[in-house]
Amino acid sequence: WWNQAFEAAGYIDAFQVKVLPDDAHHLDIRYNVINWVHRSTRGWSYGGSVVDPRTGEIIKGNVLLGSLRVRQDYMIASGLLAPFDEGYEQDPRMMEMALSRIRQLSAHEIGHTLGIYHNFASSVNNRASVMDYPHPKVDIINGQLSLENAYDEGIGEWDKRTILYGYQEFPEGIDESYELRKILENTATQGLLYISDNDARPAGGAHPYAHLWEYGDDPTSQLSHILEVRDIALRNFGEAVISMGTPMTYLEDVLVPIYLFHRYQLEATVKLIGGYQYSYNVRGDNQLSPSILDDDLQRKALKEMIKAVDPNVLALPESILDLIPPRPAGIPTSREQFRGNTGPSLDALSMAQTAADAAIGLLLHPQRANRLVEFNARENTLGLEEVIETLLGSTWEQSTKTGYQGVIAEVVNFVVVSHMIELHTSSQANPLTKAKVLAQLERLLDTLEERKDPMAKQASLMIDSYFENPSDFEIPSSLPAPPGSPIGSDLMMCGY
Template identity: 50%
Template sequence: MKKYEGYFSFYYDEKSDKIFLEIDKLDEEFLYVNSLAAGVGSNDIGLDRNQLGNDRVVKFERKGPKILLVQPNYKYRAISESEDEKNAVRDAFAQSVLYGFKLVAEEEGKVLVDATDFFISDSHHVISTLKRSKQGSYSLDKSRSALYLPQTKAFPKNSEFEATLTFSGEAQGGYIRSVTPTSSAITVRVHHSFVELPDGDYEPRIFDPRAGYFSTSYYDYATPIGEPLEKRFITRHRLKKKDSNAAVSEPIEPIIYYMDRGTPEPIRSALMEGASWWNQAFEAAGYKNAFQVKLLPADADPLDVRYNVINWVHRSTRGWSYGSSVVDPRTGEIIKGHVLLGSLRVRQDYLIAEGLLAPYKNSTSVPKEMEEMALARLRQLAAHEVGHTLGLAHSYTSSSENRASVMDYPHPLIKITNGEIDLSDAYDDKIGAWDKVAINYGYRDFPSNENEKTELNKIIQESLKNGLTFLSDQDARPKGGAHPYAHLWDNGKSPVTELNHILEVRRIALNNFGENNIQTGTPYAELEEVLAPVYFLHRYQTEAVSKIIGGINYRYALRGDGQPVTELIDANEQKLALGALLSTITPERLMLTEDLLKIIPPRPLGYRRSRELTEIRTSLTFDPLTAAESAAQMTFGLLFNHSRAQRLIEHHARNSEQPGLEYVIDQVIAATWEQKPSNNTYKAEIQRTVNDALLTQLMGLAANEESSEQAKAIVYYKLDELKTWLNSIMKKSDELQKAHFAYAVHKIEAFQNEPEKYKLPVVVDTPDGSPIGSY
C-alpha cells in the first residue's frame, strides 16, 4: 500500500480503494472539519463548492477491539483544579460518539483502522439538505462512490481526505433538475480534515455586545455564586506584535488571506483590493503589514485548514455570499477564515446600472461607469465577507453614520446631478471608522503595564463619544423590526429624506426607461429583467421608513456607559414617515407610461419567465396592474405587521401623543379607499388595485394568530366603518367603482361572519431581491 506520512499517517490500497488510518494519538484531542469540495451549484439548495461544514474537537478512544471517535462536550465545563469537579460536569452532559472503527492491526502503541466507510459517508448532510429543500429523496450509493486521491494528502499538522459521493434517488424539485446532468444521480465531493489543535498560548478576549463581534461561549459550573455562569469571548484570529510596547510593530505572524485562482480578471484584482482594505484597520490598531492578501498557490487546496481563502463560487441562481470560519470552540480562536462569494452578484449590479442609466443609446458596449460600479461593489463585498471571517458581525446602523462600516449592507448611493442619475459614488472605497474601532477592540496588543479590560472599555467609550454605534441582525430586519436607524440596504441619516430621494431617482429612471435600457439584438421582452429592480428600487428604503412607525430607539447599553437605553420616537417623525410611505402607493407613483408598455411583448420562444420578474395574471403579457399590486402589498405588508400593530397600541397607551393603530388605519384608508377616482381610467384601476391590497393586509392582520386581541378588535372595527362608508357612497359611483365597492363589502361581511373559514386573497410577492435584501 502507498503510505502518506503526516499528522495522522495513513495507507491507501489501490486494489480495494481503501484508506487505512494509523492512529498513534489515542485520547489526544484534535480538530475535525468536514467540507464540500465540489457542490451542486444551486443557491436555493445551498450545497456550494468549497462550503465549510462542521468543526469539532474530537479524540480517538480505544474500547477493546473498537476505536471510537468521540466529541467531548465543551459547552459545559468546570474550570477548576479539582478533577472531581471536572468529572462531575463531564458526566452530567452528553458527549457524542461520531463513529466507531474496527481495529485491523496494532503495534508499538499504534493501531490501524479501516477508515474508508467513514470518509465515504454523508458527513455533509447532503441527503437531509436535499429533502429539506424539497428536491427529492436520495440515498448514498457506495457502488458509485470512491476515494478522491488528488486532494487526499498528509502534512505535519494536518491530514486531508476527500471522497467522491454519488446520491441516487428520484428528483422532486426543479432546482436539482436544473443543475444536474441526470437528476437521479447527484455526484459531489466531500472533504475531511484532521487538524492539530493550536497551542495554549492564545489569549481569549472578553465579549462586549457593543464591540461588533461574534461570540463563543460556554457554561463554567465552577463559577462562584454571584458571577455569571456563562462565559463569553469574541472570535478572532491570533495576532501578536513582535514588540507589544511599540506604538507600531510588525506582527509575529501576519494574517494572510488567499484568493481563489479560478477568479477571472478584473474581478480577481477588485476582490483582492477590497479584502486588503482591512490592513487600514490593523494599521490603526498599531500593526504594520499585519493583514495581507495573496493569490492561492497553484498546489494548495482551498479546504486545507492552513489557508484563509476567498472563494469565487458559481451557482445557477443569484444568492448570498458568506464569510465563515473554522473556530477552536475551546477558546474562540479563528483557525481558518473561509469566504464564499457568489459569482452572479456582479451581474446584478450591471443590471441595476442598466436600468438606471438607459446606457445603450449610441453603443452596444457596456459603458465604463457600469463596470466601475460593479467592481466597486465587489470590493465592498470582499471586505464585508472577510470581515465576518475576522470575527465581525453585521453593523447595520453604519449607513446612517456616514458609511462607518463595510459590515453594513450598502444600497448603491445614487445621486442626481443636473437632473441626471449619477453612480460615481455608488459604493465606498475604503474601510470605515467603525471597522477601525472593532479591529482595535479585537486585535490591539496591549503592553504588559496596561489593564486590558480597562483599555478595551476606553476604546468603546471613545467610539460612543464620536457618534459611532453598533446594532446587528435582529435589529435590522424589516418585518417586525423596531429600530429607526438599523436597516439593510439603506442610505443616509434620515430614512424619510432618503426615501423621498430614491423615489425621485426612480421617477427619473422610469421616465427615461425604454429600448435604450437593452443592447441592440436583445429581445424587447428582456426589458422586464431590467425594469424589475428599477420599479422596486425603493423597496429597501421603504422597509427602513416603516420601522419608524411604532418604532423605538435603543442601544446595546451597559449600565454606566451613558448610552440611551430606550426612547419612543417622536410622534411627528412617525407621522412624517407615514406620509412618506403613503407616497409610495399613489397611482402616479405606480403607473408606467403607455410608450413603455407598448414595447414589452410576451416572452419569445426560449426565454422563460423567472422569479426575477414581476408576477402576472395575464398568462403571457406583461401585467402592469399586478406589478402595482405587488408594490402596494410590499408597503402595506410592512406597515401592518402584527408586531408593529402591537407596538402602536402599546406606545399610544403609554403616551397619548403617540400614533395608535387606529390612527394609522384611518390615515391609510383616507389615502386609498376614500380618494376620489381619477378620470384617467388607468390611474383609477391602479387605485382600485391598491385599495384591494390594503383590504387584504388589514384582514390578514386581523386573522393572524400572532396578533393581539386588541389589534384584531381595532381592525374589525375599522373594517366595519369602511363597510358602512362604502355602502353610503356606492350609489354615487360609476359602474366600475360600484363593482369595486360592492365586492369589498362582500369580502368584509364574509370575513366578519366566518373569519376562521374566510380564505384571504393571495398576496402577490415582489420579485426576488436576494441578495440585495431578502430576509
C-alpha cells in the same frame, strides 16, 4: 482595506492579501483564502472561519465570492443609466459600479472571517462599516442620475474601532477589562451605532436606524429621494437599457429592480412608525437607553409611506407596457420576472398590487400595530387609529379616478382591505389592536354601503363575508414579488 483598520490599531502591514501560490491548495489550513465562484443562479457570498473550539482562536478564514453579484449590479446600472443609445457602446460607469460593489463585498466577507458580525446601523454614520449591506447611492445632478458615489471606498470608522477592540494587545500590568471598556465608551461617544441581524431583518422591526440595503441618516428623506430616482429611471426606461441584438423580452429583467427600486427603503422608513430607539447597552456604560421615537419623525415617515402607494407612483408608463413582448420559445420565465394573471402580456395591475402590498403589509404589520397602540397610550404619539384613518383617507376616501390610474387605485384599495382583515385575524395582534382594527373595518363598511359603484359593493361583500364567517374566510393575497436581496432568500445570511 482591512490593513487600514489594523494599522489604526498599531499593527503596520499586519494584514496582507496576496495571490495564492501555484503549488498551494485553497483548502490548506495554513492559508486564509478568497474563492471566486462563477454561478448563473442566485446564491450567497459568505465569509466563514475554522475555529479552535477549545480556545476560540480563528485558524483559517475562508471567503466565497459569487460572480452573480457583478451581473446583478451591472443590470441595475443599465436600468438606471439607459446607456445603450447607439445599441452597442459600453458605458464604463456600469462596470465601475459593479466592481466597486464586489470590492466592498470582498471586504465585508473578510470581516466575517475576522470574527465580526453585521452592523446594519452604519449608514447613519456615513457608511461607517463595510459590515453593512449597502444600497447603491444614486445622486441626481441636473436631472440626471449619477453613480459616481454608488459604493464607498475603504474601511469604515466603526470597523477600525472593532479591530481595536478585538485585536488590541495590552502590556503586562494593564487592566485589560478596563481598557476594553474604554474603547467601547469612546466608540459610543463618537456616535457610532451598532445594531445587527435580529433587530434589522424582521419586517416588524422597531429600530429606526437598523436596515438592510439602504443609506443615509434619515430614512424618510431617503425614501423621497429613492422614489425620485425611480421616477427618473422609469421615465427614461426604453430600448437603451439593453444592447443591440438582445431579445426585447429581457427588458423585463432590467425593469424588475427598477420598478421595485424603493422596496428596501420602504422597509427602512416604516420602522420609524411605532419606532423604538435603543442600543445594546450594559449597566454602567454610556450608550443610549431605550426610548419611543419622536412623534414628528413617525408622522413624517407615515406621510412618505402613503406616497409610495399613490397610483401616480405605481402606474408603469404605458410606453414600457407596449415595449416588452412575451417570452419566446427557448427563453423560459423564472422567479426573476413579475408574476401576473393576464397570460402572456405584462400584468401592470399585478405589478402595482405587488408594490402596494409591500408598503401596506409593512405598515399594518401586527407587531408594528401593537407598538402603535401601546406607545400612543404611553406618550400620546402616533396611534394605530390615525395610521389606518390616514391610509383610508388616501385610498378609499379619495374621489374615484378613471382610466388606467383609476383601476390601479382600485387595486390599492383592495390591498388595504385585505391587510386590515389580515391584521384583525393575526395571532400576533393583541386584543386592543384587534378591537381598533374592527372599529375601522366597521366604519369603512358603513362608508362603502352608502356608495353605489361596483368596487364599493365588492369590498362590502368581502368585509361582510369575513364578519359572517371569519374562521373560513380566505384572505385574498397578492402575487409574490421577485426575490428581493440580490444574493438569495431572506432565510440565509452571508456569514455571521
